[in-house]
Amino acid sequence: METQSACEIADGVRTRRLSAREAVEAALKRLDERNPALNAFVTVDAEGARAHAARIDEAIARGEDSGPLAGVPIGVKDLEPVAGLRYTSGSRAYADRIATEDSVQVARLKAAGAIVIGKTNTPEFGYKGFTENRLFGATTNPWDHTKTSGGSSGGSASAVAGGIVALCTGSDGGGSIRIPSALCGCYGIKPTAGANAPTWGTHSTVGPIAGTVRDAARYMDVAAGPHPNDLDSLDAPAGGYEAAAIGPRPRLRRIGWSADFGYAAVEPEVARLARAAAERLAAAVGAELVEADPGFDNPMAAWYSIAAPGDCVLVDSMTDEQRAVLEPGFAAFTEQARGLTGAQVAAGLETRHQLNRTMTEYFTRYDLLLSPTTSITAFAAAGPPPTNIGGREGGPAAFIPFTPPFNMTGHPGASLPAGNAANGLPVGVQVIAPRFADALVLAVSAAYEAASPWKYPAWNG
DSSP: OOOOOHHHHHHHHHTTSSOHHHHHHHHHHHHHHHHHHHOOEEEEOHHHHHHHHHHHHHHHHTTOOOOTTTTOEEEEETTSOOTTSBOOTTOGGGTTOBOSSOOHHHHHHHHTTOEEEEEEOOSGGGOSSSOEETTTEEOEETTEEEEEOOSSSHHHHHHHHTTSOSEEEEEESSSTTHHHHHHHTOEEEEOSTTSBSOEETTTEEEEEEESSHHHHHHHHHHHBSOOTTOTTOOOOOSSOHHHHHHSOOOOOSEEEEOSSTTTOOOOHHHHHHHHHHHHHHHHHTTOEEEEOOOOOOOOHHHHHHHHTHHHHHHHHTSOHHHHHTSOHHHHHHHHHHTTOOHHHHHHHHHHHHHHHHHHHHHTTTOSEEEEESSSSOOOBTTOOOOSEETTEEOOTTTTOOSSTHHHHHOOOEEEEEEEEOTTSOEEEEEEEOOTTOHHHHHHHHHHHHHHSOOOOTTTTO
16 A cells, blocks of 8 residues: 555544554555665564554444544654663663653654554664664665664654654754754654643654654644643634634735754755755745844854753763663763853753843834755765865864754644755755744744655655
8 A cells, every 4th residue: 555644544434434453554564665764663562552553443343532642653763662662762771661651742642542653763862863773773764774864763764754654753952853854855843942742841742753744743633732740831823723724824024034043054955855845845835035133143053052951861860781772973972061060051042031022022013934844955874964064164063053042932834845956856845933822833834745745755655
């Protein structure tokens, strides 16, 4: 069976045009055929998926509603627990850990009928923007198996773009949904901080990587809403996300575009393709596209000062044996953070506050902010990322200058496929909207998708 969208599968299962077992078997067959080249899935639960599918088919046969994602096979990023499955966080330190419960998000997806077929690859504890670790190796890009899928939700993006499944979970603390979505040419959305539970710290939230905008919207309808264990969780929106995605096309006035935010080095072809996509998006919603930098300096140092100390706490909770098998890159990331002073952390938090004030003012003049999602196309699968872009030296995070600011502020953001460069690799265009305007991001994304549909390399084969 060719890959279908999540909504097509669920609607087919609920109306008995398709069985959940058939959907799962087709996904497992595609996984067997495609995953050896992709390394997108690192744990597979075929037996559990078949048993869950059988329960859904039996419930539907009894006339019961099995939920808006009934029978949809999904992958879960291996930073998130699924009860009874291996839960490694991409680290040899936790190579044999088995989760004892589902995360809030996974529990909600399962309750809506989604069927977990396995766990998707991630860099160790999600600390870098490409997916490679010493436990499972590198995940590759479906467009070119010598290239990276991005990170840290690279296994999920590879699984979706590679046509194994139409929907996967992701998490985004510095761009980890948007970066792999851009490099693999699929759709990913980071919700407003707190919209989906659980959130992690001040930067990271969970969300979908999906084949279509409507798939992502239905996922968010299921996953959104508060949870008593999550201090930062928000109430679910009135009206619903899928309704926004399939409703009337929004009509906007002015959309801001920035190719470099005033500080980033960007490959010219990436900037050109992203700008062309921005023009198509603006046309789809009847808006004027205006050159308009957001007006802040590169906040990466401030991002690090807030995000990295949390990993020190993680490392301190480990045994000596576990710390001994950590990857040198992750260990260095955390050890450097130990040198931060309280004043530096406080300064980072103040930068976060000022960033939000800047964006609040920006959105009084523009309905959206658009930019490239990343500054380059995919690089070698096992890394490292290039540090010199366009003749400018920028360090290991130079390829991701556009995503971390909006983890700091909590604004919703999505990456949409902008087209493919001359090397055949995808480019993404990033959409940022005011806080709490997730429905607007989805509505605009759906308008763009209708006007400029995208294709995947392996969905119909």
